[in-house]
Amino acid sequence: MTWGQIAVNALAAILLVVGTWITARFTRKTGKEANDTQAAQARTADWSTFVQEQRAERAEERKWLEARLAERDRRIERLEQRVGSLQERFDALERKYRLAIAYIRRLVRKLQQHVDPEDIETPPDEISPDL
Numbered sequence: 001m002t003w004g005q006i007a008v009n010a011l012a013a014i015l016l017v018v019g020t021w022i023t024a025r026f027t028r029k030t031g032k033e034a035n036d037t038q039a040a041q042a043r044t045a046d047w048s049t050f051v052q053e054q055r056a057e058r059a060e061e062r063k064w065l066e067a068r069l070a071e072r073d074r075r076i077e078r079l080e081q082r083v084g085s086l087q088e089r090f091d092a093l094e095r096k097y098r099l100a101i102a103y104i105r106r107l108v109r110k111l112q113q114h115v116d117p118e119d120i121e122t123p124p125d126e127i128s129p130d131l
Contacts, residue, residue: 101130 104123111120122128 101127 104127108120
């Protein structure tokens with residue numbers, strides 16, 4: 001065997017090793033990319049499922065919340081009507097009270113003209129400041 005043949009055989013062996021290494025690396029990289037792609041697709045599918053579940057839960061919560069808000073709005077409306085009614089009653093009673101106090105004042109003045117003021121009964125403490 002000559003030096004030329006040894007060099008060619010050595011070069012062929014080196015090329016074979018390099019070719020095998022490149023092929024293995026490419027295959028491994030392609031397989032890894034495929035695995036990465038599958039993993040990414042699995043993660044995307046998991047994420048899509050998660051998002052759909054979250055949307056469904058939020059939709060249920062939104063329906064529940066809207067029902068509670070509608071109920072609250074109805075209660076507020078009833079309370080506003082009740083307050084309005086009570087305000088009207090209060091205003092009417094206050095008017096009557098003021099008229100009654102004015103009438104009592106006139107009666108007391110008339111009574112004081114005909115009866116000794118010490119003989120007149122003192123008014124209740126609750127209305128004394130108004131008289």
